[in-house]
Amino acid sequence: MARIIAGVGTSHVPAIGAALDLGKTAEPYWKRVFDGYEFVKKWIAEEKPDVVILVFNDHATAFSLELIPTFAIGTAAEFKPADEGWGPRPVPVVKGHPELAWHIAQSAILDEFDMTIVNKMDVDHGLTVPMSLIFGQPDAWPCPVIPLAVNVVQYPPPTGNRCYNLGKAIRKAVESFDQDLKVMIFGTGGMSHQLQGPRAGLINSEFDNAFLDGLVQDPAALTKIPHLDYMREAGSEGIELVMWLIMRGALDDDVEQLHRFYTVPASNTAVGHIVLKNVAA
Amino acid sequence: MAQDKPLPAYEDIPGTLVFDSNRSRQGFWLNQFCMSLMKDENRQEFRADEAKYLDKWDLTEAQRQSVLKRDWNGMLQNGANIYFTAKIAATDALSFQHIAALMSGVTQPEYAAMMLAGGRSIEGNRSKSEKK
Numbered sequence: 001m002a003r004i005i006a007g008v009g010t011s012h013v014p015a016i017g018a019a020l021d022l023g024k025t026a027e028p029y030w031k032r033v034f035d036g037y038e039f040v041k042k043w044i045a046e047e048k049p050d051v052v053i054l055v056f057n058d059h060a061t062a063f064s065l066e067l068i069p070t071f072a073i074g075t076a077a078e079f080k081p082a083d084e085g086w087g088p089r090p091v092p093v094v095k096g097h098p099e100l101a102w103h104i105a106q107s108a109i110l111d112e113f114d115m116t117i118v119n120k121m122d123v124d125h126g127l128t129v130p131m132s133l134i135f136g137q138p139d140a141w142p143c144p145v146i147p148l149a150v151n152v153v154q155y156p157p158p159t160g161n162r163c164y165n166l167g168k169a170i171r172k173a174v175e176s177f178d179q180d181l182k183v184m185i186f187g188t189g190g191m192s193h194q195l196q197g198p199r200a201g202l203i204n205s206e207f208d209n210a211f212l213d214g215l216v217q218d219p220a221a222l223t224k225i226p227h228l229d230y231m232r233e234a235g236s237e238g239i240e241l242v243m244w245l246i247m248r249g250a251l252d253d254d255v256e257q258l259h260r261f262y263t264v265p266a267s268n269t270a271v272g273h274i275v276l277k278n279v280a281a
Numbered sequence: 282m283a284q285d286k287p288l289p290a291y292e293d294i295p296g297t298l299v300f301d302s303n304r305s306r307q308g309f310w311l312n313q314f315c316m317s318l319m320k321d322e323n324r325q326e327f328r329a330d331e332a333k334y335l336d337k338w339d340l341t342e343a344q345r346q347s348v349l350k351r352d353w354n355g356m357l358q359n360g361a362n363i364y365f366t367a368k369i370a371a372t373d374a375l376s377f378q379h380i381a382a383l384m385s386g387v388t389q390p391e392y393a394a395m396m397l398a399g400g401r402s403i404e405g406n407r408s409k410s411e412k413k
Contacts, residue, residue: 014377015377059364059367060312060315060316060362060364060365060367060368061319064312064313064316065305065309065312065313065316066313083319084319084371085318085319085324085367085368085371085372086371153300153362153364154300154305154362155291155299155300155301155302156301192400194297194401195363195364195367195377195381196297196298196357196363196384197296197297197298197354197357197363197384197385198295198296198354198384198385198386199294199295199296199297199385199401199406200296200381200384200385200392200401201381201385201392201395201396201400201401202400202401202403202406203396203399203400203401203402203403204403205399206403207403227291228290228291231291231294231297231299232291232294232407232408233403233407236294236297236298236299237363264396264399264400265396265397265399265400267377267378267396268377268378268381268396270400
């Protein structure tokens, strides 16, 4: 049986990818950010997951306004890094896990989560920046990845509660897969940030840290946060945090926090990062 | 939109235009134009003659002018979404912080300094009624 052993939360700020790709990681501004990921890089190299389910959002890259899937699961054999206007990031092609991805899609749909199945998709910084932060800069990614894209661009995104319950459905799906696989799930995006209009640059460290506390201690309480509160308190783009609840929903009720990191800013955004392990795992 | 319909609660958030169904409908072609800038050949064509390139899209005059004048808030007010207008910024080789500074009415060094000092405070920025 496959099982989910741990979850990782992280912001996916595009400027972090640019800093990595342009070799700026030793500059003090960026070193402060990258130092926060030293733990996870060592830890994951030891844990060696067989597959990662990576929850992220597309930023008007693979999906325009022509088609706006709320939950889209990548079932392809590979996903190419997207050209977001500056040329694709110089990172390895992301290999998928079609068998498990299809299994999750089928299981979730029959569990009444109407997933969109994606057989071709380029992946933007929302997916590749977390990969770089967590796995570093290898010539090939160390394991297959199942991309799970969530709409957070067109209002309304799915509710936090829906995301949390989807996490539970994903866990159930993974546990009914007949191969013996060690699976991890990443929730990405956030933390507080606003990119648009006169309120651009908004940061709310208090909200962010309470959210990180809640992830460990009382995720059910976080599922009750309405969209209005995310947008008001964490900025219009801070609503990306609902994606972290898919990750959390896929874990046990009792988790151990192995690592936590928070810093402001990376470009326009508060960077949050957490590593949670199932106590029973 | 019906006149008697109350405004959604998120309209009370200052300096923020939530990309809801009304804005998405209003800005569909404007955002489609932005999306076209994902391709290098289109970026070149746009740079060569912006007005002519914009003729290819079913834009209102206000939408056209907001693009031509690089009125970043104006584009949002006319239904653009920030992830789409970011593609115009990329075409102009402008950093995101550059347009964030323009949208919030400060210079780029001022904006960068604000971010380094912890970002724009939430205090006084929660609601229009709270903001003096």
